[in-house]
Every structure is written in C-alpha cells, then in structure tokens.
Amino acid sequence: MSITSDLLRGHTDTIILKQLLKSDSYGYEINKSIQERTRGRYELKEATLYSAFRRLEETGLISSYWGDETTGARRRYYTITGSGKKMYAKNLDDWNEAKEIIDELIKEEGK
Amino acid sequence: MSITSDLLRGHTDTIILKQLLKSDSYGYEINKSIQERTRGRYELKEATLYSAFRRLEETGLISSYWGDETTGARRRYYTITGSGKKMYAKNLDDWNEAKEIIDELIKEEGK
DNA sequence: CACAAGTACCTTGACAGACATAGTATAACG
DNA sequence: CGTTATACTATGTCTGTCAAGGTACTTGTG
Numbered sequence: 010m011s012i013t014s015d016l017l018r019g020h021t022d023t024i025i026l027k028q029l030l031k032s033d034s035y036g037y038e039i040n041k042s043i044q045e046r047t048r049g050r051y052e053l054k055e056a057t058l059y060s061a062f063r064r065l066e067e068t069g070l071i072s073s074y075w076g077d078e079t080t081g082a083r084r085r086y087y088t089i090t091g092s093g094k095k096m097y098a099k100n101l102d103d104w105n106e107a108k109e110i111i112d113e114l115i116k117e118e119g120k
Numbered sequence: 121m122s123i124t125s126d127l128l129r130g131h132t133d134t135i136i137l138k139q140l141l142k143s144d145s146y147g148y149e150i151n152k153s154i155q156e157r158t159r160g161r162y163e164l165k166e167a168t169l170y171s172a173f174r175r176l177e178e179t180g181l182i183s184s185y186w187g188d189e190t191t192g193a194r195r196r197y198y199t200i201t202g203s204g205k206k207m208y209a210k211n212l213d214d215w216n217e218a219k220e221i222i223d224e225l226i227k228e229e230g231k
Numbered sequence: 232c233a234c235a236a237g238t239a240c241c242t243t244g245a246c247a248g249a250c251a252t253a254g255t256a257t258a259a260c261g
Numbered sequence: 262c263g264t265t266a267t268a269c270t271a272t273g274t275c276t277g278t279c280a281a282g283g284t285a286c287t288t289g290t291g
Binding site for chain 4 (some may be wrong): 014015017018019021053054055056057060061064080081082083
Binding site (some may be wrong): 051 | 161211
C-alpha cells in the first residue's frame with residue numbers, strides 16, 4: 010500500500026457502502042474488488058473491514074445474511090439499507106467539500 | 121464546522137506545515153488564518169492544534185521560540201525546518217494520490 | 232496422502248490523532 | 262470592572278485502524 014491509513018480514515022464506510030450499492034457482497038470479495046480497482050495501491054486490512062461491517066450494521070446502514078454456499082467457506086453477505094443509501098450520498102457530498110477545503114489549505118500556490 | 125474530523129484527520133500536520141512555509145507563525149494566528157481561508161467552514165480545535173505542534177516539534181519538523189512581545193499575551197512562534205519542508209512536499213504528493221484513489225473508490229459513476 | 236496456499240470469517244488488545252474540558256494570564260473595550 | 266479577545270497548556274476520553282492470532286473448508290502440488 011502506498012498511502013497512509015490516516016488519509017483514508019473516515020472513508021472506509023463510504024467505500025463499503027459504494028460497493029454494496031452495485032450489489033450485495035461479502036467481505037473477502039469487497040476487499041479484492043478494492044485492490045483491483047486501485048491496482049494494488051490500497052487494501053483494507055481485514056480487521057478494519059470487519060469492524061466496519063459491525064459498525065455499519067449496528068447503525069442500520071447495512072444488513073446481513075448468510076449465503077447458502079453448498080461448497081467452500083460460508084459467506085456473510087451484506088445489503089445496503091435505505092438509510093445506508095442516504096448516508097452514502099451524504100458522505101459523497103462531504104467528501105467533495107472536504108476535498109476542496111483541504112486543497113485550499115495545503116496546495117503550494119495557495120491563494 | 122461542516123465537515124467531520126475524520127475526513128480531515130491526517131491533514132492537520134500538513135496544514136500547519138503549509139502555513140509555516142510562508143512565514144513563522146504562532147498557534148492562534150494559524151487557526152485564525154485557517155478559518156479565514158476556509159470562510160469558517162473549518163477550524164482546528166485548540167487541543168488538536170497544540171498537540172500537533174508538540175508532535176511536529178518532537179519529530180523535528182518544526183522548531184519554536186518565544187516571541188518578544190512587550191504587550192499582550194506571550195506567543196510561541198514556530199519555524200519549519202528542512203525536514204519539515206521535505207515532509208510537506210511528501211504529504212502533498214500523498215494527498216494527490218489519495219485523492220485519486222478515494223475518488224475511484226467512492227464516485228457514483230464508478231469506473 | 233500430506234501439506235501449502237487460497238478462500239472466508241472472527242476476536243482481542245494496542246495505538247494514535249482529534250477532541251472536550253478546564254485552567255492560567257494579559258489586554259482591550261464599553 | 263466585568264466581559265470579550267488573545268494566547269497557551271495539561272489531562273483524559275473516544276474512535277477508527279491495525280497487528281496478531283485463531284477457526285474452518287477447498288484446491289493444487291509433489
């Protein structure tokens with residue numbers, strides 16, 4: 010991984026919600042997908058991922074169910090809820106604003 | 121403040137270093153400057169600011185000296201060091217990369 | 232067949248950065 | 262003369278990330 014975790018901090022939830030917006034998924038798959046999408050520049054640590062799931066489910070932004078795999082390890086699938094979708098939209102807005110603010114504050118040419 | 125602190129997390133040091141790049145400054149002034157630059161959308165909490173100073177000084181990225189105010193409260197001024205400048209440049213690069221990665225991961229239209 | 236590697240999930244405890252709260256001290260203003 | 266603004270400090274809490282360790286099943290390899 011090339012960037013530090015503090016820069017990604019606070020985005021984990023949004024990243025997960027985004028993945029679930031496309032379709033239900035499970036931990037391992039989500040993480041693989043993230044690695045692919047970023048061409049290996051970023052991966053969620055397992056502990057981070059699963060603690061995010063717990064947090065998101067506790068606050069009602071996602072819900073989960075066990076898959077009915079007849080073979081292989083069991084998978085816990087997650088679904089984004091209505092309030093999860095709202096939260097995603099809000100987080101995206103917040104991100105766009107934060108991006109602007111941070112740029113203003115740290116860009117060299119400054120204003 | 122409109123954006124959450126987790127989104128700003130990890131940028132505090134860079135924001136401070138950026139301010140000191142222009143000229144030596146002190147805590148209160150830096151914070152005021154941030155509020156102005158962001159038109160009130162962001163301010164560092166005092167505890168955050170001063171603990172960042174301590175951290176930056178301990179790691180040699182800034183150094184400090186007491187101002188010789190003949191009036192008003194005493195001010196502790198901070199100067200950015202050589203390694204502070206390098207760190208600033210590195211953090212800026214990291215930010216540009218992180219920005220790209222996060223956008224890829226959370227933007228609606230996806231990839 | 233034994234064993235490594237890959238898939239898939241979970242728990243515990245530690246750490247660091249942001250922050251709330253509270254305190255000290257001086258100057259300016261009405 | 263009390264409030265507001267300036268200016269800094271110290272202590273303790275909270276939360277997200279992560280390291281480390283564990284369980285369990287499947288597939289490939291020699």
